[in-house]
Amino acid sequence: MIQAVRGTNDILPQEVMRWRFLEEKARSVFGRYGYEEIRTPIFEETELFIRSVGETTDIVEKQMYTIPEEGGMGITLRPEATAPVVRSFLQHNLAHEDRVQKLFYIGPMFRHERPQKGRLRQFHQIGVEVLGSGHPSLDVEVIDLLSSFLSEMGLSGAHFKVNSVGCRVCKPKYGELLKESLKSKVHALCGNCQRRFEKNVLRVLDCKNEICQAALENIPLLPDVICQDCRNHFDQVELLLAELGVSFTLAPKLVRGLDYYTRTIFEVTHANLGAQDAIAAGGRYDHLVESLGGPSVCAVGFGMGMERMLLALQNELEGKILPVRPFLFLASLGEQAFQLNFLLQKELRKLSILSEIDYEAKSFKSQFRRANKLGVKYVLIRGEDEIARKVVKLKNMVSGMEEEVSAEHVVEIILSQIKNQLSKTNELTPPTPLK
Ligand SMILES: [Zn+2]
Numbered sequence: 001m002i003q004a005v006r007g008t009n010d011i012l013p014q015e016v017m018r019w020r021f022l023e024e025k026a027r028s029v030f031g032r033y034g035y036e037e038i039r040t041p042i043f044e045e046t047e048l049f050i051r052s053v054g055e056t057t058d059i060v061e062k063q064m065y066t067i068p069e070e071g072g073m074g075i076t077l078r079p080e081a082t083a084p085v086v087r088s089f090l091q092h093n094l095a096h097e098d099r100v101q102k103l104f105y106i107g108p109m110f111r112h113e114r115p116q117k118g119r120l121r122q123f124h125q126i127g128v129e130v131l132g133s134g135h136p137s138l139d140v141e142v143i144d145l146l147s148s149f150l151s152e153m154g155l156s157g158a159h160f161k162v163n164s165v166g167c168r169v170c171k172p173k174y175g176e177l178l179k180e181s182l183k184s185k186v187h188a189l190c191g192n193c194q195r196r197f198e199k200n201v202l203r204v205l206d207c208k209n210e211i212c213q214a215a216l217e218n219i220p221l222l223p224d225v226i227c228q229d230c231r232n233h234f235d236q237v238e239l240l241l242a243e244l245g246v247s248f249t250l251a252p253k254l255v256r257g258l259d260y261y262t263r264t265i266f267e268v269t270h271a272n273l274g275a276q277d278a279i280a281a282g283g284r285y286d287h288l289v290e291s292l293g294g295p296s297v298c299a300v301g302f303g304m305g306m307e308r309m310l311l312a313l314q315n316e317l318e319g320k321i322l323p324v325r326p327f328l329f330l331a332s333l334g335e336q337a338f339q340l341n342f343l344l345q346k347e348l349r350k351l352s353i354l355s356e357i358d359y360e361a362k363s364f365k366s367q368f369r370r371a372n373k374l375g376v377k378y379v380l381i382r383g384e385d386e387i388a389r390k391v392v393k394l395k396n397m398v399s400g401m402e403e404e405v406s407a408e409h410v411v412e413i414i415l416s417q418i419k420n421q422l423s424k425t426n427e428l429t430p431p432t433p434l435k
């Protein structure tokens, strides 16, 4: 038996309902904030990710699925979507439209990581990118949008952590300060961090290793070191977040694993995932557009892991997603009855009335068993006797009452039954035939 590739998951129909709920909620909330959906290809020139994500990041160093091509760096399955969105923004001259572009995307990403709970090699993200302004209110807007989305999904206990990593000027200065303060402890850091110390010292702050964490105890902190402009920007962010009532904590050691971030960065964690895994993370990236060959355009955004979001939502989705149940079961005995029911099913479909039928022409008994399992409201019964008398029987599965109705008018009768049901209860599950 061939199995799915390690680190990939099938999403079975039952579960797809949860995914769709998440996606549709995102489209609705993001739409209300004026964000528009963009869809980019799932693979891009490898160079795009090397230049944007950063050569010394884990993603570029060891997690990319790259297919070699002659005379170039090949093509790579996207490990994240910010770079592709920026590439598309540039390619289609969206920078020249006189407005802030507010975009969102939903789709699969690919990273060659060690698979574990909430971490797959094909995983899915919903993300937002705002391009065209460096105003701190936009940092706040995307955080507020994310916070609204989480609360509308019914997720409680999400924890927002916010920091500023400074700009092109003060971020490298901080790097030097950090290097200075860690210099005497380099030998004590983990192997990874010893390399990071040389190539990209800020990434030491990301290390989960306890020894490295201990070495970081008395280091200078970003918010104390960033330049005045960055300080003012971050003050505005803190102020506006507080005024909007978004609860957050300052996390002065938070840096993100991507090189392109400037100024505000943030992440959202949740207890259901353990403290170390973020549901969502993002920040400002004011020079990425430029570094990919575009004009100077400031931008901010975030990505949210859908698998992780669904893990965090484990219990909150109970009862919110109703299974789609057929309204009636069409039971037939004999080939002719089956054919009439088969044709009737088409009429019902035109009216969006969901029904089930037995293709294997089993006994009435087994058809009723199936009807019971499905939880249908009615069973329509048609055998040779009914055909001869041009009737069908309709059995109400709740009351157990059975009545004989004209075969010719059965569609209208079913419709009126549905209207009846709807007026009595709201229990009828979608799809309903009535608007
Ligand atoms: Zn600065």
Ligand SMILES: [Zn+2]
Binding pocket: 189, 190, 191, 192, 193, 204, 207, 208, 209, 212
């Ligand atoms: Zn380390």
